[in-house]
């Protein structure tokens with residue numbers, strides 16, 4: 001494991017809970033062999049979430065089937081997929097160049113050990129270096145503020161209170177208007 005990877009996973013090593021030892025946590029691109037595990041992790045992560053429509057695993061599958069996944073990273077510990085984050089292209093007021101974050105999931109027994117943060121930070125860093133304008137999401141500001149996500153006046157997502165519509169611009173151009181996610185986010 002590289003020094004950078006070790007630093008990113010320091011909490012996993014230090015937690016001494018379920019993840020420890022020589023293998024630690026690896027963040028890498030999704031491969032076809034991960035699909036079944038991603039589905040299971042996503043279902044388990046959202047199972048007890050009161051806000052969930054329980055369609056998140058279907059959304060991930062739908063994005064993949066539509067070839068609309070911009071980036072899907074998995075967190076792997078001891079050879080097992082324990083987390084996943086998916087990014088897909090969105091439009092804001094019809095303009096392209098922005099990316100949407102989600103769903104993001106960590107296996108319930110391993111949550112709060114840094115895996116979610118490691119996935120999100122790696123994803124944002126890659127998207128920024130690829131030239132994305134920025135990232136938006138619908139989620140809890142209490143969690144996403146740590147990555148720099150903020151409420152931006154004028155940025156809206158239909159049906160969602162503005163406090164939960166968050167953006168992280170990678171340039172000095174603030175987003176304004178309505179976010180449109182891929183149709184896979186509205187499974188039938």
Ligand SMILES: CC(C)(COP(=O)(O)OP(=O)(O)OC[C@H]1O[C@@H](n2cnc3c(N)ncnc32)[C@H](O)[C@@H]1OP(=O)(O)O)[C@@H](O)C(=O)NCCC(=O)NCCS
Pocket residue numbers: 045046049104105106107110111112113114115116117118138139140142143
């Ligand atoms: C949200 C999720 C991906 C975070 O992954 P994780 O590996 O548990 O998170 P991390 O260990 O990187 O971060 C833990 C920190 O986030 C906080 N946190 C985790 N979930 C949170 C939430 N929903 N709201 C606010 N804070 C949250 C923890 O309190 C902890 O804070 P601390 O660093 O100050 O102690 C994971 O908890 C999960 O899969 N949750 C269920 C599915 C879900 O809600 N997905 C996001 C939908 S918007």
